Structures are given as structure tokens and as C-alpha cells.
Amino acid sequence: MRVMVFVKATEDSEKGLPPTAEMTEMFEAMGAFNEELVKAGVMIDGDGLKPSSAGKRIAFDGASRTVIDGPFAEARELVAGYWVWEVKDMDEAVAWAKRCPNPMPGPSELEIRPFYEMEDFGDALTPELAEREQKLRDQLAGQ
Template sequence: MRVVVFVKATGDSEAGVMPSSELVEAMGRFNEELVNAGIMLGGEGLKPSKIGKRVAFDGESRRVIDGPFAETRELVAGYWIWEVRDMDEAVEWVKRCPNPMPGPSEIEIRPVYTMEDFAEAMTPEGSAVHDRVAAKLAEKQ
């Protein structure tokens, strides 16, 4: 099962406060454990939303919204992509994670859809295009 693990933003992360050297080292060791266990497929920290943008969709209309974005607790400050047996394993790994922020923080775990989840809506044409995309992505790795 593939999951995306979101490190939720805080006031400090949105203000651009950089982590301490101790936290950088602790997170590096945790990431190393994840990689050695075959769990971590990728992950990065994200810069504050004040330098981000959103694109709002309404039919054919597109509107660009400049950051910063409200509701800091709903924003993401970083993420991992993990391959785990199940949600229980993902939760156990998150519990081992160093606190990613200087104060209180949260980490959210969300399962990723697979093409099988869309079987009811999948046409042969849709399947073909998704297969081509998957093949091109595999070439890049």
C-alpha cells in the first residue's frame, strides 16, 4: 500500500523558521531508517505558503491565488511517499518519527489511489493512456 505522509505546517514553518541542527540530524537518521527498511520512496520539506501559489478552477476558468494561505494548521510543510503493508505499519513508523517541529505538530497519513480503484470508470482508452504515463515514469527512475 502506498501512502503519502504529510507533515502539517505550524506558525514557525510558515514563518520560515529553519529547524535546529539537532532536528535536521534526527530527521536524517529517521529517513535513513525508512530507506533501509524499504519504506521511503521519496519526500521533501516545503517552503512557506507565502511564496506559493494556488490555481482555482471553475469550469474552463482558471484563477491564480498568491500565498500566503490562511488556516496554517491545514497547510503542508513537508511530505513523504511510503510503501507499507497497511495503515497500521504507517502509523507505527510515524510514531517513531522525531517531532518535526519545535513545538506541537501533526502528521497526517493518506492512502494513495491505485488504478484498480478507478476500474468502474476506466475505458480501454483511459487504461492505455495511464499505462503510457506509468511506462514513461518508470523510464525516469
Template sequence: MRVMVFVKNNDVSDKDFVPTPEVLESMKAMGMFNDELRAAGILIDCDGLKPSAHGKRVAFDGESRTVIDGPFPHSRELVAGFWLWEVKDMEEAVAWVKRCPNPMPQASEIEIRPIYEMDDLR
């Protein structure tokens, strides 16, 4: 099964990148974790996202489209980065996330969501 693994945003991650020694050490640990995922054949893709100030939203209302410039409120509801994994089941995904280094310099959350497959839609 494929899952999307979201690193949830926080007040720190929704600011522009500042390469402090602590951040660089955290990135190194995350890079080693990504290497483990690749070696296990689980990692399909991954990346970090720029802060919401660099983003845009498009709101749909019937035929109308409205562009909303970032930054967006409720930063804890936003996504700071993602992985796309191929795992046996949700339990395997949870086990891998538990091994992950903390992606933030303070408390953080990672969300795991299964991706619809064609068989799910029949």
C-alpha cells in the first residue's frame, strides 16, 4: 500500500530556512533516515516545503476562482514536508515513523494517510 507521510508545520517551520548548527544536524539525521528508507525499498519520494508565505491557494465557488496569497493562518494545520512510501500496511508505516528523528527542534507531529488505489474505487 502507498501512504503519504506528512510532517506537520509549526511556528518555526513556517519561517524561512535558517541554517543553524542545530538545523543542519537535524537535516543530517533526517538524510540518514531517508537513506534507510531507500535501502529498505520503502521511499518513493520526499521533500520539504517552503513556508506558506511563498504559497498560494485557489478557492473554488461554482465557476469562480479566487487566488489567496500566503502566509496562511493555522500554521499547525499546514504541511512542512512529506514522504511518499510503499509499505505492507499501516502498521509498517507507523513503525517507520516511530524510528524517524524528530523533524523539528521542538515537539512535532507526523501524519500518515493511505492513498486511494484503483481497487478502493471499485
């Protein structure tokens, strides 16, 4: 089972604060945690994101596209970083997440969301569509 683990943003992470001694300790602890995830074969990918002030949103309405510049309101609803993990089930993902060092200097949250897998789509995913999707995944893996 693949899951995405979101590190939720905070007011501090949205300010893009410069590194401090406290943050250096947090980075060291997070690096050690990431090493554990990799050694266990759990971590597929992960990274931190710049504050939403550096981002853009694209709003869709039919054929219309509108670009919205950051920053975006409600820091607690934003994502400051992520991991992609391969786990046997949600219980294993929760167990790993509970071992995570606090990813922010103050109170923070992680959110775990499972990916859709091909079998989740049932008959809506025709053999032709499944083959096309697999070719794309194979291409990505080869890059």
C-alpha cells in the first residue's frame, strides 16, 4: 500500500524563517528518521516545500484557467512537505508516523492519505487504459 504523508504547514513555516540552532537539531533528527525509513524499505520519496508565498494556484472553471499568486490563507490547511511510503497497511503507516520527530519548531500535524491503486477502479479501468498507465509508470521509472 502506498501512502502520502503530508507535513502540514504552520504559521512559522509559512514565514520561511531562516535556519536556527533549534531547526538544525530538528533537521538532524529528521535526517536520522529518514535514514530509518529508507533502511526499512518504506520511504519512496520525500521533500520539503517552500512557503506558499513562492507558489501559485491554477483555478479551473470549464475551459477557463485563472492563476492565483501565493501566499494562501490558513497555514494549517497547507502542506510544508511530504513523504511517499510503501507500507503493508494504514496501521504500519501510523506506527511510522508516530515515530517521526516533530517536523516543526512548535505544534504540528502529519496527514496520511492512501494512493488509489489500479484495482480500486474496477471495471472503469479497461485493459487498454491499464496498459497505457503501466507504460507511463515504466517510462517514469526509467528516467
